[in-house]
Amino acid sequence: MYRTDATRPGAAPASPLRLVRAVHQVFPRGGIRIDDDFSARHFSDLTAAYGRSYRPGLVEGGTGNDFALMARQLVEGLGVPGEDVGAAVVAHATPDLDCRRAAATYLSDAWPHGPLAFGVGEQGGVTPFTALHLAGACARRNGMGHVLVLVLDQASLPYDPGTRLAGDAGVAMLLSTDDGPGPRPVVRVVPGVAAEEVPGELSRLLEPVLEAGPVTVVTGPGIDPPRDLPEGTSGVRPAAKGFPCSALWSALATADLQEERLVLIDRDPLTGDLGVCVTLPGPGES
Incomplete structure (x- = not known):
């Protein structure tokens, strides 16, 4: 294990x-x-152990x-x-x-x-x-x-x-792992971020990304864009509700990643863990 x-x-x-x-x-x-x-x-055994029916x-x-x-x-x-x-x-x-x-x-x-x-x-x-x-x-x-x-x-x-x-x-x-062209997802996970700390943490993590050019920001259900994202962030769209894992990452299957840079963001409200993934151009891209 x-x-x-x-x-x-x-x-x-x-x-x-x-x-x-x-x-x-x-x-x-x-x-x-x-x-x-x-x-x-x-x-029956599983739910009883966690106080559910x-x-x-x-x-x-x-x-x-x-x-x-x-x-x-x-x-x-x-x-x-x-x-x-x-x-x-x-x-x-x-x-x-x-x-x-x-x-x-x-x-x-x-x-x-x-x-x-x-x-x-x-x-x-x-x-x-x-x-x-x-x-x-x-x-x-x-x-x-x-x-x-x-x-x-x-x-x-x-x-x-x-x-x-x-x-x-x-x-x-x-x-x-080869050197071919294509987006390279760079991931950060920051544990235990309190709700009031999310705007500051995202500002720190996203500042260099936002300064580098236009991006599309996709947010999971644990992110409140008006409250959490840096002021002036454009190209924001929320992931579909009801799919706690897959909805956010479906953006990778539909976007033209040779032309569009993506930022995927979510936070687990129970642990406070904050995740950010940025797709960066790989070798061979402009």
């Missing part, structure tokens, strides 16, 4: 990764059942999509050269649908060479920032040619999660 926390990515070295391509997909209701006897016992009626038809199924479809849509993938990192804020299946296990078994695969969680909407940082560190340390980062959301929960979830969706990013 690899265990980390948001204090790891405090510094922002030059990114060893360039974004080759990204895909985003919203999934229709899945057919994986969680209304069997095992699932009933599992969710098991409510199977909240899951329409008793079925949904698990992360392994979504990972498979995203990888197929991405067209990943499997033999070149050294590591696959799965980031999620909501729990997986079925504890008997795991996306990381599927990804490790999906290619004959068995790449390193692991999941990152417990940081809310900031989880993908940490996953991307870990992917870069892993590629740098182990000399990997490509790494895959998956950002997944699923909404079929047989208990009240305390927030509105809109559905199942995911973003897959294929990143390379």
